[in-house]
Amino acid sequence: MTARAYPDTVDEVVSLQAPQVIAGEKLPREFYARHGLEVAPELLGMILVHETPEGTTAGRIVEVEAYIGPDDRACHAFGGRRTRRNEVMWGPPGHAYVYFTYGMHHCLNVVCAREGMPHAVLVRGMEPVVGIELMAARRGLGEWAGSGGHGSTATPANDDGTGRDLPAGEHTRRLRELWHRLGAGPARLCQAMGITLAQNGADLVRGPLYIIRPASAPVTAVAASPRIGIDYAGEARDYPWRFYVPGSPGVSRPARTRDGRAAPGTRQAGEESQSAR
DNA sequence: TATAAGATTGGCT
DNA sequence: GCCAATCTTATAT
Numbered sequence: 001m002t003a004r005a006y007p008d009t010v011d012e013v014v015s016l017q018a019p020q021v022i023a024g025e026k027l028p029r030e031f032y033a034r035h036g037l038e039v040a041p042e043l044l045g046m047i048l049v050h051e052t053p054e055g056t057t058a059g060r061i062v063e064v065e066a067y068i069g070p071d072d073r074a075c076h077a078f079g080g081r082r083t084r085r086n087e088v089m090w091g092p093p094g095h096a097y098v099y100f101t102y103g104m105h106h107c108l109n110v111v112c113a114r115e116g117m118p119h120a121v122l123v124r125g126m127e128p129v130v131g132i133e134l135m136a137a138r139r140g141l142g143e144w145a146g147s148g149g150h151g152s153t154a155t156p157a158n159d160d161g162t163g164r165d166l167p168a169g170e171h172t173r174r175l176r177e178l179w180h181r182l183g184a185g186p187a188r189l190c191q192a193m194g195i196t197l198a199q200n201g202a203d204l205v206r207g208p209l210y211i212i213r214p215a216s217a218p219v220t221a222v223a224a225s226p227r228i229g230i231d232y233a234g235e236a237r238d239y240p241w242r243f244y245v246p247g248s249p250g251v252s253r254p255a256r257t258r259d260g261r262a263a264p265g266t267r268q269a270g271e272e273s274q275s276a277r
Numbered sequence: 278t279a280t281a282a283g284a285t286t287g288g289c290t
Numbered sequence: 291g292c293c294a295a296t297c298t299t300a301t302a303t
Contacts, residue, residue: 065284074284085299103296105285122284187285229284252285 022047022058022130024212029205032093036112036119040066041243043110043121043211045219047129050193051208055134057193059183060214063125063244063251065227067109069118074233077118088201089118096209098190098200105187108195110204110211124228124242126183127250128192135182135192144178176249185252221246225255 027046032039041064049058067075076086076099088097089111097109097120113119128135136145182192190196195209202209224240231237244251 067284076284081300083300099284100298101283102285103283103298105283105296107284109284124284185285227284232283 022049022212022214024214026205027094027211027213029092029094032110032112032204033114034093034112036066036068036121037241039110039112039119040064040121040241041222041224043123044222044243044245045214047212047214048123048126048193049130049210049212050195050199052194054194055131057131057135058129059126059135059189059193060129060250061123061126061211062248063123063184063242065122065124065243066241067120067122068241069113072233073236074227074230075118075120082118086118089120091115091201094203094205096195096199096202096204098195098197098202100197101187106190106196107186108190108193108199122186123189124186125244125248125250125252126189126193127179127248128182132178132182134194136178138194139182139188139192141178141181144181179249183250188252219245223255228253 024047031042043061043064046061047058048061049056067077069075070077070080072078076083077089082090085099086097088095089109091111092115093112095111097111098106099109100106108123109120110123111118111120133142133145136142181188183189199209204210223244223246225242225244226238226240227233227242242255244255
C-alpha cells in the first residue's frame with residue numbers, strides 16, 4: 001500500500017510544477033518558535049523557496065533532522081558551546097543557520113525554539129518543484145535537465161535526444177534519479193537552491209529565502225529514523241529524530257536501524273518496488 | 278600557530 | 291563497500 005504516488009507521467013510532473021503548488025502562506029515566526037522536535041516533522045511537505053538574481057527555485061521538503069540544543073550530543077550547540085559558526089542557532093527562531101563543512105559543502109538549518117535556546121532543523125532532502133533547470137545548472141547537471149526540445153510538455157529527463165518518446169518505466173526512472181541528484185542530501189539541496197554562507201543568518205520570515213505552506217499536496221505519511229552521520233554522538237545516535245516522506249526520491253538515503261538493515265519506505269531514486277507490484 | 282575532524286558527496290573496487 | 295577531496299572550525303599547544 002503506497003502512501004503517496006510519485007510521478008509516472010510527464011503531465012503529473014508538469015502539474016507539480018504548476019504555480020498553485022507554491023501558492024500558499026509564508027510560514028510565520030510562530031511556526032518556528034517551538035521545540036525542534038515539534039517543528040521538524042511539520043516541515044515535511046512545506047515548500048522551500050529561494051529567490052535569487054539567477055531565478056527562483058523551490059522544492060518540497062521531504063527529509064529533515066532535529067538538533068535540539070545543549071543536551072543533544074549531535075548538536076553543534078552541545079554542551080552550551082556558542083561559537084562564531086553556530087551563533088545563529090542561539091538567536092531568534094525563523095532564521096537560516098548555514099554552515100560549511102568538508103571543505104566544500106553547505107548545509108541548511110532552520111532555527112527553532114526561543115532566542116537563547118539553540119534548536120535547529122537540518123533540511124536534508126527535497127523534491128524539486130520550481131526552477132529545475134537552474135538547479136541542474138548549479139549542480140553541474142545541465143545536460144540532464146536541459147529543455148527537452150520537442151513538444152510543450154518537455155520536462156527534465158524526458159528526452160533522450162532522439163525525439164522519440166521514452167518507455168514509461170524508463171521515464172519514471174530518469175525522473176526519480178534526476179530529482180535524487182538535485183535534492184536528496186543536505187549539500188546537494190543547498191547547491192541546487194543556491195544556498196551558501198551568504199544565507200547564514202537570513203530571516204526566513206522576511207527575506208528572499210523562505211518556506212511556505214503549499215495550497216495543495218499535503219504530506220500523508222511521515223516516517224522517523226535515527227539521524228544520519230552522527231556516530232560520534234554516543235547514545236544520541238539512536239534517537240529517532242530524522243523525519244522523512246517514505247518513498248520520495250528526495251530522501252537522501254535508507255534509514256539506519258539498530259540491526260543495520262534498511263527500513264521500509266527508503267527506496268532510492270529509480271528503484272522499482274521490491275514488493276507487490 | 279598547529280592539528281584533527283567534520284550533520285557530505287562522488288568515484289572507484 | 292572504501293576512500294579521497296578540500297578547508298573551515300574548534301580545540302589544543
